[in-house]
Amino acid sequence: MKIGFTYDLRSDYLKRGYSMEQTAEFDKESTIEGIEQAIEKAGHTVERIGNAIDLMQALLDGKKWDMVFNIAEGLYGEGRESLVPALLDTYKIPYVFSGPVTLGISLNKAFAKQLVKSKGVNTPAFHVVSQQSDIEEIVLEYPLFAKPISEGTGKGISSRSLIASKEELENTCHYILNKFNQPVLVEEFLPGREFTVGVIGSGDAAYVPGAMEIIYLQGTKQIYTYDNKENYEDRIEYEAVGGELLEECKKVALKSWRALNCYDGGRVDVKIDRFGKMSFIEVNPLAGLNPTTSDLPILCQLNGMDFQHLIEEILKSAIKRHFDQ
Numbered sequence: 001m002k003i004g005f006t007y008d009l010r011s012d013y014l015k016r017g018y019s020m021e022q023t024a025e026f027d028k029e030s031t032i033e034g035i036e037q038a039i040e041k042a043g044h045t046v047e048r049i050g051n052a053i054d055l056m057q058a059l060l061d062g063k064k065w066d067m068v069f070n071i072a073e074g075l076y077g078e079g080r081e082s083l084v085p086a087l088l089d090t091y092k093i094p095y096v097f098s099g100p101v102t103l104g105i106s107l108n109k110a111f112a113k114q115l116v117k118s119k120g121v122n123t124p125a126f127h128v129v130s131q132q133s134d135i136e137e138i139v140l141e142y143p144l145f146a147k148p149i150s151e152g153t154g155k156g157i158s159s160r161s162l163i164a165s166k167e168e169l170e171n172t173c174h175y176i177l178n179k180f181n182q183p184v185l186v187e188e189f190l191p192g193r194e195f196t197v198g199v200i201g202s203g204d205a206a207y208v209p210g211a212m213e214i215i216y217l218q219g220t221k222q223i224y225t226y227d228n229k230e231n232y233e234d235r236i237e238y239e240a241v242g243g244e245l246l247e248e249c250k251k252v253a254l255k256s257w258r259a260l261n262c263y264d265g266g267r268v269d270v271k272i273d274r275f276g277k278m279s280f281i282e283v284n285p286l287a288g289l290n291p292t293t294s295d296l297p298i299l300c301q302l303n304g305m306d307f308q309h310l311i312e313e314i315l316k317s318a319i320k321r322h323f324d325q
Contacts, residue, residue, distance in 0.1 A: 216236055
């Protein structure tokens, strides 16, 4: 099978003057090479396409592929992750991972929470602050946690995200509203243990290959911030989860994954609330896939699934979804 490959290469954007934080969700060359080699080892040929603009030009030039492996995140707007799959849908070209509606909803953390909550999944009480005056409407129990509504890779999450007073809430919301030019998701803080859960497959065929606990080393702020993610080797340990805890992680992850109609592979982040109950944080249907540094490959490796097997399982899900009907 001839598989096109869409992605955002971080170095391309850094050369154009974007910052490390602005490009946090984009990929290193080692990620592109790792995925490319795994797809080829699975018996397919790969043609690198690049980002959404590169894809547009290739489509206008009449290029076609049997399927596209898409990890392009996009740069601007709440629909940035939806652009590539929407273009591919227009040309009726099959692709790996979720469709434009799912990616758009999942990127907006409040929309995702509303849908997941409607399916009976536990998630912390929350409020959306679109302007500073919205703070007056908040009736939540402190401490609170605040982050941009549509960012990933810990962007906008820092020590100021954990909030103990209205004054801190006002300051943090003002900062996020102005820096990221988007609403703020404010939710009741979850004080318990934190996990990220891998999901492979779609619908009833979706399954959890494993989960891992995020453990902060001594001296590290107990928040999965952008800075902690970028420097995880010195600040965080990851441990595979088993037993009853794993079953709780699976239940929340799979119900959330199916509620949002996610496809082929990704991650669901969960944490224990103040009542000891597993709670949904967010879903990542375009999870990072660096073979050695991304959460999904790490948690799969900890649970006995190597990177090659992970990519093959993702491809198998997409091929079955598009061609075995």
